[in-house]
Amino acid sequence: MDKIILGIDAGNHKAKVVGPFGIDSFKTNVCDWFERDVEESFGPDDMEFEIDGRKGYAGTIAQYEDEFGDGTRYGDSKAHEDTKIRVLLAIHRYLSRYCPHIEQVSFVTGQPIKRHKQDEKEAIIAMLKGRHEIKVNGKIRKIAIDKVAVAPEGSGAFWAQPSDGVIRVIDIGSGTVNAATIIDKRHINSASTTFNFGVETVANKDDLQKIARGIVRNTTKLKWNKSDKLLICGGITEGIAPYIIEHYTNAEIINPTIHRGNGVTTLHPVFANAVGFYAVAKGAFG
Incomplete structure (x- = not known):
């Protein structure tokens, strides 16, 4: 296997990722980089990143260290830079955990229903599709995003059940x-x-x-x-x-399920959109 299909729910609180090897989740707080005198560890999802010239911290560390709040950008649209960072970090974490040799990825992600407009979807796709080189915790990873689709959240969860x-x-x-x-x-x-x-x-x-x-x-x-x-x-x-x-x-x-090997695993309802997005992605890109 030289490519992978995923469902990515890049939420304001946590990202949820579903793929052929299992799931992953992490806090999506993002804040700008600063030099730390004391390098305290806040959680297993602590990440120091550099993406397209922007340096920062993500995960639990950003929740505590952001000087402008909790490092979370709320709103009814995901056509912004924080979404790009969240999605690329989500892909990086999944590949690192399950299949570090893979670079090529196709996936479905979500946008709130109210802003699920063509121009917004095109903006999200444009900022994600293509080749990316990112650095996370000192390690460089190349990611080639082949195909992207944007589904309405909520409706996406329907496809989990x-x-x-x-x-x-x-x-x-x-x-x-x-x-x-x-x-x-x-x-x-x-x-x-x-x-x-x-x-x-x-x-x-x-x-x-x-x-x-x-x-x-x-x-x-x-x-x-x-x-x-x-x-x-x-x-x-x-x-x-x-x-x-x-x-x-x-x-x-909704109690979403995924198939792993010969068995079925039931997930928390928070994974419903990600499971639904993965089902849609497999139908569209598989």
């Missing part, structure tokens, strides 16, 4: 919540959107019942029916699901 009929998806992220409608495996724009709030951007991120009420209140504007089949995913799925199910009685958690 696809079925026919009318399906609603609530994808709860750190900076946004994606509300997707899929009918007979087709995304329906008029009944889908992105809410510009997430777990890390609300006043009290521990009040899951309040966050659930906000999600339900906003989805009712999309004319969703209380009895619709609904899939829930994201990092806080297990905690918030009971409050969403109080309103959407036919809701369930």
